[in-house]
Amino acid sequence: MAATGADKLPEAATRRLTEGAWTSGLSVADFASCLEMGMQPVGYVQGYAVMQWSWFMTTGALSMGGGGLGGFGGGWGSPQQRRGQYLEQWQCPHGFVSSEHRMYGANYELTWLEESWATGWGLATGRMIDEAKALGATGVVGVVDTMHPLVSGSTVEFRSSGTAVKVADAPHPSTPFSTYLSGQRLAKLIEAGFAPVSVVATLSAVRMLGYCITHYQLAGTNVGNWYGAAAGGVSGVGPIDQVNRAEAAARRLARERVREQLASDILHGATLERSEREIGEGDLSIQCVLKGTRVRRFKDFDPLPDAAPVVRLT
């Protein structure tokens, strides 16, 4: 099923959206809040995308020369290649060759993984928005998006759902707004002068293929021995620089990707979820998902009066 467009919804979906009672995924309290704000729920809209999620490019310490490079950039010269790809390299300071001694190490961005994730998330969210468009909605509130394995570990389901709402007497946007917020928090956001624009999410992924020093540090074998001492101050307790660089890069990339989508707007209620996959000893893949609601200031607001401190006797 390709993306998208409100006129390309499945026939059953079109029938469901045009017949019967309206639906909503809101709690009763949030539903009441929406009505108070003049937002009429018109449908519980959903979007799904199932992606094949292959890790083959990240396995094996030697994949840097094959799949690893394929992972870095999605293939040389590929139109999918992104600007500013992250790549750092390290070289063994010991100067000898051995099958067990890692002479080179690298941190590099797994752009194919980032693009797969962005495609899955984008399709699911886009399909949810398409349903909202078909309903003639002004926006989608209370968005919930999840990603989890379906059928097997290599098949991943992306799911986005929310409640489409119509605002009476408001202009009809070409694309309905969307937000993770609903109810009282959404009301406060608007009162405070911020208009919800869209939900925003991005995944950054960095592969850390450790060179000898990082390998020793992660295995704990950097104990005052000759190769540790020869590496210059990495024996014993100390920072694992290559991992620290990979961790920082994953966060920086996630923030940059989100910034690209924000322009001059604001990311409100940001959450950062980090996960890590140990592919082998001294070989990690680090992922960060950064998401939140993109909001735009549409008016100045008067700061709140000083809040009165109270002690609740409950």
Added chain:
Amino acid sequence: MTIRDEVRQAVTAVASAPPAAPGSAVRGTTSDLTIDEMLLLHSAGWEPVDFVYGISWWSVPWGAWQWTTGEVQEASSAFAGAAAQAAKQLRESCERAGGSGVLGVEVGVRVSSHHIAIELSGTAVRRTRADEHRFEFVSDLSARDFVLLDRAGWRPLGLAAGASFVIAPRRTAREWASQQGQNAELPNLTQALYLARERAMERMQRSGATMKADGIVAVKLREGRASSSVRVIQFVAIGTGVHLPTGSHRSVAPEMVVPLDELARQFDLKSLRGASPG
């Protein structure tokens, strides 16, 4: 203006006014604060600037956890080093973003056999009415706690942290035999816990003194088993060092209230501006 008017105004703004083009001088901000926290901060003269982070992994060499009893100095040093480096990154990240402090810092601590990782993330904030923004603090306090502290005349300074990892000695054969089938205290483990506690608390207090804090508030403790061995005890203490610049505490004189409503029915737009939702 009612909330309904404002919703229409917001929708109109999004539908008609495009944002500044990407790459323009105006830079979008990111924040993990809730709208309540953002409003509260604004009322106290602060605003969010950016979502910032710091993370550091430090290695613990092989053998550190074996053939010994008492404190594992390598692990304790690795924790201190990682915490200091992560805090430094957080501060640098805040300064780059033009912030004066970092609020609501989430602290993640991971301890494994061969490394200790500390992860810090929070929102950089700055004063709304200041021309220059010099760095002032890092704190794991929420915006609400920060505003309350500020109102009482206190200033947060930084994260104070201390940790200790202790291996409890094995029981003697006589102790082991005498405790079989008994409901009895295991003094070796209790003592290990006490040793770890004393060292960690002492380090946290010393860390507070280094930043010239008068005290440390909202201390969070993490204690228990540190690894697959039942004899390795960890104790981690983290809090926010605070200072009273004027030398005298201001009473906030809280008013006591008895709420008579249910939490689910607390939706009240009047709480914002005293206006009726209409």
